[in-house]
Amino acid sequence: MGHRVLIVDDHPSFRATARVLLEAEGFDVVGEAADGASALTEAGRLQPEVVLLDVQLPDIDGFDVAARLTGNDDGPVVILVSSRDSSDFGPLVMRSGARGFVPKAELSGDRLQELL
Amino acid sequence: MTSLNRALVAIALSAVVAGGAAAALVVSSEHTPNKGLGIVLGLVTAWAFVGTGLYAWWRRPGSRFGALFTAVGFTYLLGSLTASDDSVVFTIGVVVSNLFFVVFAHVLLSYPDGRLQERWHAWLLGAGYALCVVGPLPQLLWGWTERMQESCPDCPESALLVARNDTLRDALNAVTSVIGVAIVATVLVILIRRWRAATPPQRRGMAPILWSGVAMLVLLGSALGSDAAGISRLTDVLGWLGLLVFASVPWVFLIGLVRSRVARAGAVSELLLRLGEAPGTGTLRARLADALGDRSLQLVFWLEDKGSWVDAHGHPFALPADDDPARGWTAVELEGRRVGAIVHDRTLSDDPELLGSVAAAAGLAMENERLQAQLRARVEELRASRARIVEAGTQERRRLERNLHDGAQQRLVAMSLTLRLAQSKVEKDPEKAVEMLAGAQEELTLAQAELRELARGIHPAVLSDRGLGAALEALAGRAPIEVDLAELPGDRLPEPIEAAAYFVVAEALTNVAKYAHASHATVRVARMNGRAVVEVADDGIGGADPGRGSGLRGLADRVAALDGHMLLDSPAGSGTRLRAEIPV
Numbered sequence: 001m002g003h004r005v006l007i008v009d010d011h012p013s014f015r016a017t018a019r020v021l022l023e024a025e026g027f028d029v030v031g032e033a034a035d036g037a038s039a040l041t042e043a044g045r046l047q048p049e050v051v052l053l054d055v056q057l058p059d060i061d062g063f064d065v066a067a068r069l070t071g072n073d074d075g076p077v078v079i080l081v082s083s084r085d086s087s088d089f090g091p092l093v094m095r096s097g098a099r100g101f102v103p104k105a106e107l108s109g110d111r112l113q114e115l116l
Numbered sequence: 117m118t119s120l121n122r123a124l125v126a127i128a129l130s131a132v133v134a135g136g137a138a139a140a141l142v143v144s145s146e147h148t149p150n151k152g153l154g155i156v157l158g159l160v161t162a163w164a165f166v167g168t169g170l171y172a173w174w175r176r177p178g179s180r181f182g183a184l185f186t187a188v189g190f191t192y193l194l195g196s197l198t199a200s201d202d203s204v205v206f207t208i209g210v211v212v213s214n215l216f217f218v219v220f221a222h223v224l225l226s227y228p229d230g231r232l233q234e235r236w237h238a239w240l241l242g243a244g245y246a247l248c249v250v251g252p253l254p255q256l257l258w259g260w261t262e263r264m265q266e267s268c269p270d271c272p273e274s275a276l277l278v279a280r281n282d283t284l285r286d287a288l289n290a291v292t293s294v295i296g297v298a299i300v301a302t303v304l305v306i307l308i309r310r311w312r313a314a315t316p317p318q319r320r321g322m323a324p325i326l327w328s329g330v331a332m333l334v335l336l337g338s339a340l341g342s343d344a345a346g347i348s349r350l351t352d353v354l355g356w357l358g359l360l361v362f363a364s365v366p367w368v369f370l371i372g373l374v375r376s377r378v379a380r381a382g383a384v385s386e387l388l389l390r391l392g393e394a395p396g397t398g399t400l401r402a403r404l405a406d407a408l409g410d411r412s413l414q415l416v417f418w419l420e421d422k423g424s425w426v427d428a429h430g431h432p433f434a435l436p437a438d439d440d441p442a443r444g445w446t447a448v449e450l451e452g453r454r455v456g457a458i459v460h461d462r463t464l465s466d467d468p469e470l471l472g473s474v475a476a477a478a479g480l481a482m483e484n485e486r487l488q489a490q491l492r493a494r495v496e497e498l499r500a501s502r503a504r505i506v507e508a509g510t511q512e513r514r515r516l517e518r519n520l521h522d523g524a525q526q527r528l529v530a531m532s533l534t535l536r537l538a539q540s541k542v543e544k545d546p547e548k549a550v551e552m553l554a555g556a557q558e559e560l561t562l563a564q565a566e567l568r569e570l571a572r573g574i575h576p577a578v579l580s581d582r583g584l585g586a587a588l589e590a591l592a593g594r595a596p597i598e599v600d601l602a603e604l605p606g607d608r609l610p611e612p613i614e615a616a617a618y619f620v621v622a623e624a625l626t627n628v629a630k631y632a633h634a635s636h637a638t639v640r641v642a643r644m645n646g647r648a649v650v651e652v653a654d655d656g657i658g659g660a661d662p663g664r665g666s667g668l669r670g671l672a673d674r675v676a677a678l679d680g681h682m683l684l685d686s687p688a689g690s691g692t693r694l695r696a697e698i699p700v
Contacts, residue, residue: 011526017533024537056521083525105532 025109036060070097138196147270165189180230324372430492632656
């Protein structure tokens with residue numbers, strides 16, 4: 001079985017497509033969340049190894065969610081995703097504690113695997 | 117002669133007759149000493165009050181001050197009944213002889229308009245009137261005091277005499293004197309508090325009456341106190357001094373009136389002279405404040421085109437209400453046209469002649485300042501609308517970014533991922549791959565539609581290419597309600613006007629669809645008298661609020677930036693009509 005993944009994004013169409021894509025490539029998608037608060041709750045409950053986290057969420061900013069998730073040593077690996085380019089965010093990605101950034105359109109199992 | 121004047125003349129004649137009767141009573145009296153002096157002093161005092169009161173009444177018929185002042189004179193004459201040798205008339209005279217003190221206190225408490233300011237003041241005066249009548253009763257019922265017997269050995273006996281009882285009489289006399297002193301002291305406290313709370317113009321107006329009244333009350337209160345203490349000589353001296361001050365009150369009032377009239381006439385001439393020297397130099401307010409003696413004076417200006425008042429900085433200004441107790445206002449006109457108003461201390465409203473003269477003198481200078489205020493109001497309005505336009509631009513960019521991000525961009529992302537998945541399935545599961553490609557095609561169609569809608573919102577291409585008529589036809593075709601294009605301009609209008617007109621119609625139709633509960637809307641765009649007139653009317657529920665949302669305000673700013681203006685007419689139940697006029 002592959003890595004246990006939690007997908008966090010406020011667009012249901014992206015969550016659905018990302019789930020199909022990652023599951024097809026051997027990942028185990030254990031849950032989904034539509035905003036920052038439920039991402040923190042679900043991460044605590046499901047204990048995923050990887051959190052695929054959208055930057056722009058309706059409540060808490062993705063960078064803040066990443067910082068909270070990676071605050072503990074046993075926290076999950078956070079991969080930020082966005083339909084924007086990483087250059088839009090400057091050094092924020094690195095500072096957030098996230099392992100890396102993948103543009104949404106380029107998401108694939110291989111890209112994810114490279115960062116893990 | 118008006119009915120008021122006839123009434124005043126009748127009252128004056130009554131005073132003459134009453135004075136004559138009083139004098140006759142004194143002349144025929146067998147127990148009154150110094151008859152000549154008594155008659156002269158009594159008549160001069162009573163007639164001075166009546167005359168001054170009638171003059172004040174005639175000058176300000178709306179104020180009760182004149183009537184009360186007149187009443188002081190008449191009640192003063194009642195004291196002459198004590199000159200009668202008939203014991204019943206004499207007794208009545210004793211009972212009513214002090215009433216004039218309370219009527220005078222009434223004048224003081226209700227100065228300047230003759231109306232009491234507090235309800236409990238009426239109770240206080242009621243107590244005063246009652247005490248005046250009850251006060252002499254102990255002597256009338258239980259015999260004269262020694263002082264009374266000494267000062268008037270030949271006075272008739274009281275018609276109310278029951279039996280001599282000096283102890284009871286003296287005890288009750290002491291009680292009434294103490295109550296009298298308490299009432300006088302309370303009136304004094306009220307007057308002094310009023311003085312301290314008054315503005316400078318109010319103090320100028322109340323000074324003559326108030327200070328002579330205070331002096332008289334102090335002397336009267338002291339006389340009552342010394343009477344209670346049994347110091348008869350001091351009581352006499354204080355009583356006489358009190359009467360002297362009382363007799364001087366009408367004259368002090370008249371002298372104050374004449375002095376202020378002379379001073380004000382001088383102030384108006386001075387104002388005219390100074391306005392003539394350097395008109396419109398921005399010191400008009402200070403000059404009018406000097407002329408009217410009111411440092412709190414404000415000047416406000418009338419903007420005919422907006423139908424509103426502004427201050428010298430061009431900020432909107434609300435005039436004081438008619439019943440505002442502290443502030444009043446006087447309109448300033450030039451050649452029959454309203455140019456502004458003087459907002460002043462309410463006390464000055466008592467002198468409309470002075471305000472009228474100053475307002476007339478200020479007309480031309482006021483017009484100059486009005487033009488400056490109008491300019492400042494316009495600048496202020498432009499500054500505010502510029503800030504709103506910048507803010508609206510930022511909001512609009514934010515909205516566009518959000519719409520692009522949440523709409524077309526998400527669909528393209530989903531499509532990209534689906535295509536990648538389909539690619540991986542082509543060999544192993546071609547049927548699934550075809551299904552995914554169909555899904556991607558659907559996403560692409562939706563993304564295109566969203567991008568089209570967005571681009572149209574920024575600036576419809578058909579508007580630039582084919583003009584306003586074609587753009588409005590397309591807009592009407594897409595509207596969720598029936599839209600009738602009743603009139604469209606034949607020729608192209610300048611591009612900024614076409615764009616503004618298009619967005620006025622687009623926003624209006626959006627509002628109609630959202631809020632108006634309408635089934636039908638009519639759009640008219642016409643060129644009239646050098647203006648492009650855009651009108652959108654619907655058959656909905658009306659009652660639209662022009663302040664609702666930022667859409668209409670943003671459009672009003674856009675139209676105003678082209679020197680146009682927008683009007684919203686939306687009576688409840690009768691549909692809504694939005695009209696924009698832009699100079700071409």
